[in-house]
Amino acid sequence: MPNKITTLKEIAQRLNFSVSTVSRALHNHPSIGLRTTAQVQKLAKELNYEPNQSALLFKQQKTNTIGVILPNLKEEFFSEAINGIEDVAKQNKYSVLIGQSHDDVEQEKQIINAMKNQRVDGLVISISKHTKNYEHLIAVESYNIPIVFFDRVPELSNINKVSSDISEGTRQAVEFLIQNGHKRIGVINGPAEMKSCMERTNAYMEALQKKRIKIDLSLIATTDLTQEKTCQAMEELLNLKHPPTAILTINDYVALDAIQYARKAKLKINKDICFVSYANLPITNYVEFPPLASVEQFPYQQAKKAAEIVFELLKRQKKTEGKPMFKNIIIEGKLVIHKK
Amino acid sequence: MPNKITTLKEIAQRLNFSVSTVSRALHNHPSIGLRTTAQVQKLAKELNYEPNQSALLFKQQKTNTIGVILPNLKEEFFSEAINGIEDVAKQNKYSVLIGQSHDDVEQEKQIINAMKNQRVDGLVISISKHTKNYEHLIAVESYNIPIVFFDRVPELSNINKVSSDISEGTRQAVEFLIQNGHKRIGVINGPAEMKSCMERTNAYMEALQKKRIKIDLSLIATTDLTQEKTCQAMEELLNLKHPPTAILTINDYVALDAIQYARKAKLKINKDICFVSYANLPITNYVEFPPLASVEQFPYQQAKKAAEIVFELLKRQKKTEGKPMFKNIIIEGKLVIHKK
C-alpha cells in the first residue's frame, strides 16, 4: 500500500486543468471560478493533498526553520527554554532545529556551519561556556541569517541579545531575609569572572546598605560549583565568630550541597539557618529541605523573547528596512518564595 | 556587507562554463578536464560555495532529516535519548527534528502531520501516555516514511520497536534486597495498563517465589505518579500489620516522594526502610537520601538503537528489497547499586 504522495500535477491531470489553476484554486484566488475552485478543493481533500514543503521552501528560498544552539538539553534551564522557542515558532508556523554544543567550541562551530548550510532562516543561541571568539557567529549574520543570543551572551554591543539581570532579584532576596529578622546574611558566590556573580555581590551590598546593615566581607565565600568547594565555603562561613543565619547560594545545586553540609553540622534548616538560591529548579520540589526561596531567571521567557526578536528581524529584512536593530533585553530575576 | 550566497550559476558565469560542467567538476566527474576541475574547485573555495540544501533536498525528494517525537524534553530520560539519536544521525549526515507531544494525543497528531509534510525521511517516536489509537502513526508509514518506536511503544507486532524489559532488572532488585536481609518487600507501582508495570509485578512475584518467600498482595500499592497518590500508597503500606522493610518504586520521582513521606513518619532511611527505584536519574545524586539502587533503562542505548533501525530501513527502501522488516528489540534493564 505505498500511498503515492499527491502533487498539483496529479490533481490537474485528473481534472483537466492546468497546474497553475489548481494552485490558485487551492489558494482561493479570485480569478478562478467558483465551480472550478470547489472541484479542485474537493479532489485535493480526497487525495489528501499536502503541499510539498521542500518544493515550497526551495522556491521561496527560505526554510521556515529556526535553529537553536545551546550547551545542553539536559539542564532543565535549557529544555525549558526550548519550550519558549517552540511556542513562538509554532505561532509563526516555523520548525525548530536543535543543536547541542555540549559546551565545546568546536562542536558549536560545526553546528553553526551545518545550520547555515541547511539555510535556517534565523538562529537563537546560548553560547558555550568557553566561547571567547565570536567570529563564527558573526559570519552567519553576513548571510542574512538573523541571530539572537540568550542567557549566555557575548559581550558585544552590536548584536541582539536577551539575558537576565539578577540584581533586582538579589535585592529582593536580601530584603526578604532582613524582613524575616536576619541580620547576618552570607553569600556563596561563583567565580568573580562571571558577570552574574558580580551582579550578585553588588546587589547584595547595596541592599544591605540601604537597610543600614554593615557589610562584612568575611560573609562572602565562593565556590567553583563542585560539592567539595561548596562544603569548604560552608565551613568558612560556619566557623566565623558570628556565623550567618541565612545564606544566598549561587544556584540550587550548590544550595542542596550547602544544606546537606549544614544538616551534618547539626543545624536546623529554616530555624538555625536559612537558604535562598537562584534558578529555582524543579529538583527542589523533591528534597526535604529546599531553600526558602529562589531568584527565578525565567528561561522560558528569555528564550521566548529571543525567538520573538528573531521573527521581528525576519519581518524587517523582508521589508528591507535600512537601519539595523540591536536589542539588548534584560529580564529581571525575581524572588520566588517557596510555598511550604 | 550582505554576503551573497554562491550558486553554481554564479561560478559558471564567472568562468564561462555551463552549470553542469561546474557541478560535475565539483564532484570530480571523469569527463571534465583536469584544468577545468581545478579552476572550478579553486573558485568555489574562494567564494565559499556550499550546495543549497533545499535545492538538493527538493531534487532528491528527501530531506536528510529524521523526526523525533517524544512526550517531554524535560524528563532526563528523553533528553538523554535525544543524544543517542543525534549521534546516529550525525554519523549518517542527517539532521534531527524534535517535537514534544507533552503527552497530548492531539499535539502528537499535529506534530506527526507536520513532520509528514516536512517530508522527514524517517521517524523515531516514543508515544504519549494516552495514545491508544495508532492510526495516525501507521498512516505515516504508508507514505514510505519508516517509523520506529522506542520506550513507550504500541502493542502491535507489525512494527519496529525498541523497548526495555524491566523484568530482569526487577528480579535483580528483589534478589539484591533479599540478600540484604529483607523479607517483606513492597512495591509502589504505576497504573496496571502500562506494560512495564505488569512486567514489574510479574517479575517481582517470580523473584519472590524463586526465593521461597510468600507473596503478600497487600504489599503492592499503586500510584498515578502524583505526589498525592504516592503518599497515599505509602500510607497504605506503612499501616500494614507487617509493613515492608524495603520498597520498589516505579521511578525516581516517586521514590523521592515516598522517601520524604517515610522520613516524616520518623523512619530512618536505609535502616528502617530501604528504597530501590527505576530510571536512575541524576537528580538522585543531589538528594540526601537517594534510593539504595535503581533499575537503569538505558535511554541513550534504546534511542540509538531505534535510530539505527530507521537508517537500516532507509537503506532497504532504496534497494527496494521486498520483504518488510519488523524488529522488536528489547533492552534489558539492569540494577545499578548506588555508591554511598
Place this chain on the structure above:
DNA sequence: AATGATAGCGCAAACGTTTGTCTTATTTGT
C-alpha cells in the same frame, strides 16, 4: 454591430541542482 471590459483559465519562467544525451573538437588508427 463594433468596441471595451471582464471573468476564467493556461503558459512559462523561476528557484539550484543533478544527470542523460548531444555536440564539437581533438586524437588515434590505418
Place this chain on the structure above:
DNA sequence: ACAAATAAGACAAACGTTTGCGCTATCATT
C-alpha cells in the same frame, strides 16, 4: 588523408510550486 574513437564540455529536462502575463470567450455598453 580519412574514418573512427575519444575527450571535454554544453544543452535540457526534471523535481513541485508560485506568479506575472497573455489568451480567449462571454457579456455589457454604445
